[in-house]
Amino acid sequence: MDDGCKRSWELLSQSLPSETGTDIANGLSNDTQNAEKNAIYVNGLLDNLTQVLDKWIINGARTTQTSVYNLVRQIEREAQDPELVKKAKRMVKRAGLPLEDTSQRKKYELGATDAAKRRNVAEERQRWEAATASTNAVGDNVARSALSRRAGRNGKPDLFLQNTDRRLDPQSVAEDKAEMEKFAGEDNDNSQPSGTRVSSAGLGLVGTDEDSAALTRISELVARAGAGDAFTGDRLGIGGLDEVLSQVKRRVFTPLAAPPKLLKELGIHPVRGLLLYGRPGCGKTLIARQIGQLFSPARPITVVAGPEVMDKFVGSSEKNLREIFNNPPDIYDTFRLGEPDGGDSIAANALHVIILDEFDAIARARGGRGGSQGDAGVARDSLVNQFLACLDGVDPPIVPTLCIGLTNKRSLIDPALLRPGRFEVQIEVPLPRSNEQRISILKVHTKSMHAAGRLLVSDPPPNTAAARYLERNGGEDVLSYESFLSDIAEYTNGMSGASLAGVARAAASHALERVVGEYSTAVIDNDRPPDSMLDCVVTRDDFDEAIKDVYESGGDRDWEPSEDEAEDAGQKEKSDK
Template identity: 45%
Template sequence: MDNVVEAIRRRVWVPLSAPKDLLEDLGVAPVSGLLLHGPPGCGKSLLARRLTEILTPRPPTFVSGPEILDRFVGSSEANVRSLFDFPPPLPAGVPGAEEALHVIVLDEFDAIAGRRSAGGGGDGSERVRDSVVNQLLARMDGVQQLATPTLLVGLTNRKDLIDPALLRPGRFEVHIEVAPPDCRGRAEILRIHCHQMWSADRMEIPKWSEGGFTSFLTELAERTEGFSGAELAGVVRAAAAYALERAAMTGYKDAGSIKVTLQDFERGLNDVAPAASTAYRQDTDGPRQPARDMDTARNTVPSQ
């Protein structure tokens, strides 16, 4: 994830925040389109949201591809235009109205930006999509002239389905892959999703200490190769559900002392199978190894 953030910073954030006359001297304009691609659940939507918060005080426009198609049937041209021409206003009291960047995030971008049909026939929905793509192309080419500076961010699990015309320089020029997390990344993601229960003292980890927590995260990260961020969050939710179930069984009488145990995580781990990458792992490593017992985690917790 660090290299993704670094690439976005250099290609998108730095040029957007550079002084206008410096950009003019260099003869370059900031990019107007960014494509984030990669398997589902690896943080594209999350990243797009964070990015808009960093880039601009203006509220972003979030639309998903299928939603655009639904909304735009019959009036697609006007609607694509309104997406660009009527950016949400700045919150009251924030200065810099006109110049504040407008970010349009197009989620499930492949649904609208698929390759156009070869022309001629095509059913109704294909024609709508073709006209949306043509509109998008026209608007992207005119984006530098808009009254409000605009950045388009397309998100997709299927870059291969996107019309190559949209991916050319000047349009969705910067392509950044958001790949499944590596071991260190998984530990960080698990830390984020366990943070609340850990800081509320609701995790039962042997030898209660920051070291114990970190060892637990590392162990879990090592055992979740191929899991996406969404699946890791799912493991934490599944573990918490086992603890909640125990609390519910006693009518919440002992709710005050309920903790999420290693065994809860063990069961949560077995409930969540990494969907996106199972096939990939079977190709490369043979069948999935049975999860190692969580006792190993217990054994690696440093004693104090």
């Protein structure tokens, strides 16, 4: 208390009996202590409010906004000093939030509207039920809504649902769902983004007439994209993997290109997952990129590296994975122009191809029996569970989806992902095992070099650098292009496709080093730049040096000291002792 209060208390205590004055003094002292404690507590709440407001300014999340309003209401209830309440409201106002939570609830959520509106919604529902009722085998009218059928027995739901679920037709359920979404308005929080809708193709069915026409057109586009020699190595720029491409075409491409009606009659649907595995540098990523464009001619493919999905915050990794599945890229504009529905039916049924590089980063086998794993293992297990739900969960993806996983070690992948129905197509991408395969790979990487006349062979294109070299120097020991590739393939046994590509690049760098050195010398001597810059050709000697370079750089040994360095180190160690 200040001096004035103390003096007033002294005068008051002198005019009262001693016992009464003591009781009042104790009461005032307790009130003061309680007020001080309350102020400390409320100031702590204000500090929490400051942190939550800072977080809301950064992310603008709805959950953070709710936390702000909860803290304000708590301060209003707990604070004894009204100035602290005013301070909290000023902080909220400065952050740009309204003082009251004005967020809209779901349009048809129970309790969110008044009784009249709820009654109108119920009457609309009853009229819809009567209009869409069907007749069963006995001749009785049966409501098409599964929920209404379950509640039709004495007004009580059937908790076992055996008879009811046995009569459900998945195609009718899909149509009912689309009709109910249209009836409900599609403007609540759970609705799909504008321009997209759930397609019956995700169920492996042929749904409405629009979906049937769109699926037929999409299958024709896929068939046209893979027609002829589209799946050959020469066309795709992939050498030595014709057997792998043949398996991919038969098991993945063919069902996508088949008419939907035929698939329905056969009782099958296209595969959901393709796993390419093998040693590094064998061409898995190249195959996935090239065939992904054949599988999805109407929609861009999505390429994601497995580690990019991982996040340090709890639940963020699962959210990143859901975003990949739930937000496919839009179809190309050419498939929207001139369409009666603006291309929505094609967008809802066009295949979404997801390429997951380093797949084992997000799909490792789950463990942790008896709590033996740490938090990181639990988080990775949760991500695998989310992936299973997105790929093959109760609700299908919003558009047909094909996942292509790429990994060096198939043994690391969770077995639940490798079962049939998920990643049921698993193809090994091996090292080139024969000279023919290595020749095919070398041809891919030297094709441009030979066509431009920069490769020294006996059959170069006329009027090129290689042809002029042969005219000046002769070509007695020069091999033809096919013989040249065959000879190089014999010396590169055991190399991967990436190593063979490295041989071609290293050979070109040796040829460039030779001509650039001559050019630099001429520039320093102020001479006219030599014509050899235009006559640059890659010779057999350049390829021999390149093979040595690749073999040396591809070793797995660490640095080792030479004999002299080891001897000097031993003498130094003896002198130190």
